[in-house]
Amino acid sequence: MIRAVLLDVGETITRDxxxxxxxADWLNVPHHTLSALVGSVVARGDDNSEALRLIRPGIDIPTEYAAREAAGxxxxxxxxxxxxxxxxxxxxxxxxxxxxxxxxxxTARAGALLRGLNLPADLVTTSDELGVAKPQAEFFHRALAAADVDPATALYVGDHPANDIRPAQAAGMRAAHLRRGPWGxxxxxxxxxxxxxYRIDSLHDLLSIVSS
Structure with a gap:
C-alpha cells in the first residue's frame, strides 16, 4: 500500500x-536560444546546466548564480x-x-521559496539541502529518511526517466512517470x-493510484 508520495519539482510541480x-536574460541571449540548447543537451543525456556552458564556456555556475542574487x-x-x-x-x-x-x-533558495508558497505538503526539501542530487541513490535515501518514510510504501513522481524512475525504483520505491514538460x-x-x-498525465491521477 502506498502511504507517501514524493514529487520532483521542475516540470512536475513547477514550470521551468x-x-x-x-x-537567458542574465547571459544576454534570446530565451529561445537557451531553451533550445537546454533541450539539446538533455536529449543527448547531459545535465541541463551544460546549456549554460555552451553559451559561456568556462562559466562557474555557482559563482554566477551568486552574482545574479547579489544584483537582484x-x-x-x-x-x-x-x-x-x-x-x-x-x-x-x-x-x-x-x-x-x-x-x-x-537550490536551497528554491526550497525556501517553495515552502513560502504553503503548499499542501508535509515536507519540502531539495538536493542542495540534502547534500546530494538525483540520480544518486543517496538522494532518495536521504529524502525518505527526512520524511520518515519506508521506501516500500512510497511512490516517486517525476518527468525524467533517468533521474526519477530508475533510481527511485532502485531505492526500493515505486515510480510514476509524468508526461509533462519537454522531458516528460x-x-x-x-x-x-x-x-x-505507473504512467500519468496529471497529478490528479495519483489519487486513484494510492486508493487502489
Missing amino acids: DRYWAAW FGEQLDDSDLYSDVRPALAALQSARIRVVIAGNQ HLWAGTPEAAAAD
Whole structure:
C-alpha cells in the first residue's frame, strides 16, 4: 500500500519557463536560444546546466548564480509557476491521509521559496539541502529518511526517466512517470518511461493510484 508520495519539482510541480528565461536574460541571449540548447543537451543525456556552458564556456555556475542574487536577479517562484493541478491534487492526497513530500534537484533558495508558497505538503526539501542530487541513490535515501518514510510504501513522481524512475525504483520505491514538460513528452514513448510502475498525465491521477 502506498502511504507517501514524493514529487520532483521542475516540470512536475513547477514550470521551468521563468528559471531559464532569467538565465537567458542574465547571459544576454534570446530565451529561445537557451531553451533550445537546454533541450539539446538533455536529449543527448547531459545535465541541463551544460546549456549554460555552451553559451559561456568556462562559466562557474555557482559563482554566477551568486552574482545574479547579489544584483537582484535571483531565483523567484510564486503561484504563477505552479501547474494548475498541484494544489488540488496534493490537497486530495493529504485528505486521503497520504504523506506528501516535495523533493527535487533544486537550490536551497528554491526550497525556501517553495515552502513560502504553503503548499499542501508535509515536507519540502531539495538536493542542495540534502547534500546530494538525483540520480544518486543517496538522494532518495536521504529524502525518505527526512520524511520518515519506508521506501516500500512510497511512490516517486517525476518527468525524467533517468533521474526519477530508475533510481527511485532502485531505492526500493515505486515510480510514476509524468508526461509533462519537454522531458516528460520527449521520453514518454521510451522503454525507460515504460519501466515506470505507473504512467500519468496529471497529478490528479495519483489519487486513484494510492486508493487502489
